[in-house]
Amino acid sequence: MNPFPMVLADLRALRWTAPAIMLLVALAIATGVAIGAQERALRRGSAAAANDFDLIIGAPGSQTQLLMSAVYVQPDALPLIDGRLINALVQDERVRHVAPIAFGDVSRGYPIIGTTADFAARWGRITPSEGRLFAAQGEAVLGADVLYRLGDRIAPSHGVTGHGAKPGQADAEEDRHRHAGEGYVAVGRLPRLGSPWDRAILVPIESVWDIHGLGNGHAGEGGADAPFWHQGVAGAPQRPAERLGPPFDGQRVPGVPAIVVKPKSVAGAYALRAQYRQGGTMAFFPAEVLVSLYGALGDVRDILVVASASNAVLILASVVLVMVAVNSLRRRRYGTLRALGAPRSFVLLVTWLGAAVPIAAGCALGLGLGVAATQALSGLVEARTGLSLSASLGWGEFGQAAGLCLLGSVIALVPALISARRPVIASLRG
Incomplete structure (x- = not known):
């Protein structure tokens, strides 16, 4: 039946x-x-967002906090490490690439991150989908999701701990902390990376130092009392193109919250990690924190x-x-x-x-x-x-x-x- x-x-x-x-x-x-x-x-x-961060060096403190700031672009008030460490890493035969990471400023809710053009291109792994990489102070490269357009002037504001505007929207708090008379010009846009860096604005780290009156880490260029001219800004005086990136040869190299290191080998990576876990610095692999x-x-x-x-x-x-x-x-x-x-x-x-x-x-x-x-x-x-x-x-x-x-x-x-x-x-x- x-x-x-x-x-x-x-x-x-x-x-x-x-x-x-x-x-x-x-x-x-x-x-x-x-x-x-x-x-x-x-x-x-x-895990995919952390692939380009082989080894991170920062000041002693919370590894998780430094990971969230450097890799996942959640800026926080972090202690700085001596900027001269960048030069030491550049000269280290175990190191293939070095990139300082500096943050603290925002524009329309987007974090402004100071670094090098090499790191912006992930050491040659990616190329801009529009325009080009920055080649002088005052230029900026946009993440894929940043709503600015090429040629727009970007007005930076000093970030406030605990306050974050919605990406793409400025607010009164940001306006109150704006760096008067300062700005960047968007010259390029990166392809989509599938990470929080798609919402970041990348600028030369020299610009971040200079805009805060710290000089730019290079001999005879910038300084606490030197004006910060921005190339491409309408009506702004133009100054000759300066050298960007390490090594820095200024009398004073400002500090940075984090340094990203790409070692030449696995053995070199572990040796660098062990070396910089002492002497006033902290080094770790993002994977060990993620685990x-x-x-x-x-x-x-x-x-x-x-x-x-x-x-x-x-x-x-x-x-x-x-x-x-x-x-x-x-x-x-x-x-x-x-x-x-x-x-x-x-x-x-x-x-x-x-x-x-x-x-x-x-x-x-x-x-x-x-x-x-x-x-x-x-x-x-x-x-x-x-x-x-x-x-x-x-x-x-x-x-x-x-x-x-x-x-x-x-x-x-x-x-x-x-x-x-x-x-x-x-x-x-x-």
């Missing part, structure tokens, strides 16, 4: 009960799926997944109780089938499918809702952090949905066995 016509009739008779069961199961599945997929996407996105952060993130994920799974089990138990009550109301129908010659197995199959089908449909729907929730969460995280997140379902999410579907199918046997084992006479009398 074909049980499906009767199963479909039973489901139609449930009206809103069956869809409600499907939705509850789907929400439980979607929660666990979104948690797992989003955590995995966050790991991949944050500890991922560990904490994984613990939170595990707690949320367990809570989600527990919630799903409670929902499945509630579904079983509902089906027990529904089957009790249908006992005369099943008793009539038995009296007409239907075997116990047929009643068992009909009642089991009546509970298992909504559960299975809810699990399938939950995977779809999980994908939608993951995409929505990824969009929120990208808007908040600038990280490029590529979220997708993995075998873990499919396994979770399949496991809950299997558990629900097993639990659905409880009301089915109760209905199949009920005596015919007792069912008809009821």
Whole structure:
């Protein structure tokens, strides 16, 4: 005998009960799926953003804070290290590339980061999608998501700790801390990197030093009392193109919050890390900090997944109780089938499918809702952090949905066995 016509009739008779069961199961599945997929996407996105930062050197303090400032462009008030260390690293035979990183200024909510043209191009890995790299003080290169256009004048403001304007929008706080008479001209734009640096404005580090009256680290150029002329700014005097980047030969080399080092070899990287973990400096690989952060993130994920799974089990138990009550109301129908010659197995199959089908449909729907929730969460995280997140379902999410579907199918046997084992006479009398 074909049980499906009767199963479909039973489901139609449930009206809103069956869809409600499907939705509850789907929400439980979607929660666990979104948690797992989003955590995995966050790991991949944050690790990719740190790929160009082999070794970071800074002043002793919190490695996590320095990592968030230098790699993920979350500027904070950090102690400075002696700028002369840049020259020492340039001359070190274990070092392939060196780039200072300086931050603190903003413009329309975008952080202005002082560095070198070599690092802006990621040491030759990328080229500007528009224009060119900066070649003189007063020039700037835009990240892919910065709303300035080439040729625009960029007015810097001193950043305020704890205050951050929405990217692309200036506010009164920023206007109050603007560097009067100073500015940059956008000469290029970088391609999309999929990192918070897409929202940064990159300028020569000499400009950052000079605009704060610290000189520019080069002999005979700039100084605390020297004017900071900006090439390309309408009406501003032009001065000859100066040399940019290390080595710096000024009497005074201003300090920097961080230095990014690209070693020539793995052995050299570990030797540099050991050397600069003493003598008033701190050195670390971003990966070692990320591992500890991922560990904490994984613990939170595990707690949320367990809570989600527990919630799903409670929902499945509630579904079983509902089906027990529904089957009790249908006992005369099943008793009539038995009296007409239907075997116990047929009643068992009909009642089991009546509970298992909504559960299975809810699990399938939950995977779809999980994908939608993951995409929505990824969009929120990208808007908040600038990280490029590529979220997708993995075998873990499919396994979770399949496991809950299997558990629900097993639990659905409880009301089915109760209905199949009920005596015919007792069912008809009821």
